[in-house]
Amino acid sequence: MTINPYAGSPFSYVAAPAAAPYSIVELMPGVRNLCEYVRLEAGERVLLLMEHTVDPVVVQAIAAAMAFRDADVRILSVPPFSPGGWDKGAWLDIETAAFREADVVISGTWWGEVHTAPLFFDQIKARSSRFLSLHMTATAGALLTGGRLPAEVFYALLSRTLRQLSAARTIRVTSAQGTDLTFSGLAFDPDPGAMRPGDWRPFPYGGANFWPTGTEGVLVVEDCTVTGVPEDTLRLTFEGNLVREIDGGTAAEQLRRYAPEGYYMRHGLFGLNPKVRVAGGTQFEREKHAGSFYCGIDGLTGGVPVTTGPGFAHCDCQFDRPTVHVDGELFIDRGRLLILDEPEIREVAARFGPPDVILDDNPVMILPRRYTGAGAPELVVES
Template sequence: MPHTPYAGGPFSYFDTPTAAPLGIVELMPGAGNLMEYAGVRSGEKVLILTEHTVDPVVLQALSAAAAVRGANVHVLSVEPFSPGGCDPENPGQASIAEAAHGRADVVITCTWWAEVHCQPLFFSQVAQKNARFVSLHMAATAACLNTGARLPPEVFYAIMRRAAEIMGSGEEIHLTTAQGTDLTFSDITLTPDDGPLVPGGWRPFPYGGVNFYPGDCNGVFVVEDSTATGVPEETLTVTMEDNLVAGIEGGVAAEQLRRFGPKGFYMRHALLGVNPKVRLDGGSQFEREKHAGAFYLGIDGLTDDGIADPSQPGYAHCDCQFDRPTVRVGETVISQEGRLLILDEPEIRAVAAKYGPPDVVLDDNPQMILPRRYSS
């Protein structure tokens, strides 16, 4: 039986509903926040890199939001990227996208699987270009623009910086769940979203998390939903020892995970979600990961020599989602069964009050959409 009530998440843009044409009115606040987040300015060249399957109303909203700021908008549609970078060539379309990327000031990608898992658009390549790069992987949907994208950027940064302050204390991070996960991360290196996007930088959207790389990881985690398996039919348990996957147990899903990374896995990174307006119910994995109090981790494939090499694209990158975890940093509980406790802090509520009632702006009930008048 599935472990999570959110097992009905979509598997591709083909599996997400399209918006009614007039729905663009409701998408503009989120699209406007994206342009503010990317720092789009008048006269800049904006490339919207989209897959053929993306909702045209979403593309219209993004294009209009960039155009109203005076940008020169270009849209390039390509076939879908492969999951986890398992197909490094990605049928050649990445070469055209790479060339267009080199001429843009801002790149906004609407891909399902993150484009950075192919070599031509990997982080190191993005850093060599002079563009600001924002990725809506699994998030170029009307529902996503209508929910998580509506949180004002200033409110996000206030929450994120407070979470990063706690997580960057040097203490171990301890993850537990009701399903049996008991995992400890140590020697933490944070890579927080710490301010305006700069040329050569890459960030996901909607904004929503504090990312970190562990030097070591030990314990077990029970997969609730993953890139390689979806929601397992049986309990799928992964054992970590010294940052390497030492065991995978759990029926069909275990075999699927082994096939996905036949050379073995290491713990590449993890993220605590901090955006209270990101939905859980019906959302994709890369959307739900950003919900305030949620957690996800990414194990990645070892090289042919059995080496963990995070400088290269993740050709067997498997992200695993935990919707209702408890997360401790040392003795400090930061997420209690999926509730991000810092949302109640007076300093956070004071920032939210600039936009509307804090109880509304910070409401982490994923069914309650933030009214447009409080979105910017």
């Protein structure tokens, strides 16, 4: 049996613990960073697209901060989205119409846009909205932890990561449970900074996203979208970026049913945010923690990968303590992101407080509010 110490994360917002009303005070540093990240301007039309089950304190914190900045805020409470296209016929005309009229969209959904055709990335890019996704992270815990990291520190980590990884020929990911994957033909999301029209970004900010054309080896599932933590060893064998075999009892059968046509490796992400919580966090919080790794396999369409739309069987696999080599050089050592110790990263962190505090990747320690970026320089967008 695979054992994961963080397997107790909730399965939807309805299962997430509610925050005490006065905790809104402690959410404001994270919400301030959210507003700055989305480049909110006075007078902009803001849509808060929130599932019925999202904690009202979280909705109130975001809405109040944006109203304080003189934005024109609308809150739309919607039914939860279904994963993997299970409800392809769901009526989403109201959500789609509201999204098209907004300058800024803050999406508090559990399964996120990758599972929904009317709000998929191609639709977002075709509009002028700036779309910020709290994918499984519309929680007090996410705003209190990962949301507090100053954006400038995250972008220093991302820039340093992309310098090394974008030029890599191969990236190898291994784990104590038996995963041994080698990725090649890599394309990384440059993520140039604060948001622009047509952009989709997750919050809290968290990682370096990439798309491989080659994936070879074995993935042993520790925790994934479809099965959670499997009872038996669940092993996926990759050749040529396709899943060729799925072995592992009941969980293997669940995974096959989810995508009867099979799977391919769609993308991966290396977590870079040292303040994202791990203990008690959802899968899409933990993926952003510095030193973590996750990858998304997606369903084949007509037996082939189709990347221009949702695969309607997206399954993300989370690894909390991987080891990663980039062209043979150690990059993550059993969950420890080595660049956290580099002088250039510590120099940026020192602008906000003690680097030993800002960059400490203890997954349960909350960053003190005076180190969260108040009065920090404005995030510069690259041209």
